[in-house]
Amino acid sequence: MIGVIYGGVSLEHDVSVGSAKDIIQALEAKGFYLRKDGEWEVDGEVVSNVVPLLKECKKVIPMIHGSFGENGVLQGFLEMNGIAYVGCKVSSSALCMDKDLTKRVLESHGVKTTPFTTVFSLEEARRMEISLPCVIKAASLGSSFGVYKVEKDPMIYFEKAFALCEKVLVEEVVEGRELWVSALEDGDQLILSDPCEIVPRGEVFTYENKYLEEDGATYHVPARDVDQVLLKEICTKVFQVLGCRGMARIDLFLTTEGNVLVNEVNTIPGFRKKSLFPKALIAKGYSYKEILSCLLEGSLCVGL
Numbered sequence: 001m002i003g004v005i006y007g008g009v010s011l012e013h014d015v016s017v018g019s020a021k022d023i024i025q026a027l028e029a030k031g032f033y034l035r036k037d038g039e040w041e042v043d044g045e046v047v048s049n050v051v052p053l054l055k056e057c058k059k060v061i062p063m064i065h066g067s068f069g070e071n072g073v074l075q076g077f078l079e080m081n082g083i084a085y086v087g088c089k090v091s092s093s094a095l096c097m098d099k100d101l102t103k104r105v106l107e108s109h110g111v112k113t114t115p116f117t118t119v120f121s122l123e124e125a126r127r128m129e130i131s132l133p134c135v136i137k138a139a140s141l142g143s144s145f146g147v148y149k150v151e152k153d154p155m156i157y158f159e160k161a162f163a164l165c166e167k168v169l170v171e172e173v174v175e176g177r178e179l180w181v182s183a184l185e186d187g188d189q190l191i192l193s194d195p196c197e198i199v200p201r202g203e204v205f206t207y208e209n210k211y212l213e214e215d216g217a218t219y220h221v222p223a224r225d226v227d228q229v230l231l232k233e234i235c236t237k238v239f240q241v242l243g244c245r246g247m248a249r250i251d252l253f254l255t256t257e258g259n260v261l262v263n264e265v266n267t268i269p270g271f272r273k274k275s276l277f278p279k280a281l282i283a284k285g286y287s288y289k290e291i292l293s294c295l296l297e298g299s300l301c302v303g304l
Helices: 013-027 051-055 071-078 088-099 099-108 121-129 154-166 207-212 228-241 278-282 288-297
Strands: 002-007 029-035 040-042 045-047 059-061 116-119 132-139 149-150 169-170 174-185 189-191 196-200 217-220 245-255 260-264
Touching: 013 288, 045 196, 059 071, 059 288, 071 088, 088 099, 088 260, 099 116, 099 228, 099 260, 116 217, 121 154, 132 154, 149 154, 154 169, 174 228, 174 278, 174 288, 189 228, 196 278, 228 245, 228 260, 245 278, 278 288
Parallel strands: 002 029, 002 059
Antiparallel strands: 029 040, 040 045, 116 169, 132 149, 132 169, 174 189, 174 196, 174 245, 196 217, 245 260
16 A cells, blocks of 8 residues: 655645645555644544554655655654655755755755855844845745745845744846756666746746646746756756755756756655646656656665
């Protein structure tokens, strides 16, 4: 039996539910739903101890996006209880969820990222001289939560971001194209999709663009007129340097000057059939179910 853990207490709860719905249907898997109030629900019933039920599963797919799911906490819980799971381990999950640390590690290995400054408090933000326009971004959220393009009054957006996260990034506005590459381990091979392009309807690819609006963005799958070899070399290095395993979605910018900048790395990307991660791999020839099979047949972490 395959288990899928989904829901969670983060802002990305609804995204997780959508991802899990398609996975459970494709695999005829068993769902383990973590409600917003922190209670576990299995087969429509609240359970006080989910661990024995999870241990009945041959393998578990963690599909909780954001806090407590994608940041290593859930992976640690599974390892401590000896439950086999797919995807990135504790260390790489925690590292990739923190955009500040992700950038610092990548930069130390020669991978260029979006220029940024890390801010640790509102008091520090008030003392800063901010060059506008800029992007103010909560450091440890996904699905475009807590991301603001700022033209004026930056403190308003610092307050919003710090209400969501204890650490905030200030990034330069990048002029160029927004790309992504889906990375999937297929046996002992790392498969990279062709680079794909997002053209958001607005200036920032928002949560609403991604999940609520039918015409929130245009997607070029694959992207046109890009150096696929260079982009795939960079993404391979990103996957290896950050210690990723199983899968990741790597988001990048291609600047008007032709420079490639890594924006962020998602270790549990959206997994609806129409989501960016499977969309790029399906265009490469994989079916949705084959993508899941690669994950399930790949290396597992069992823990204690």
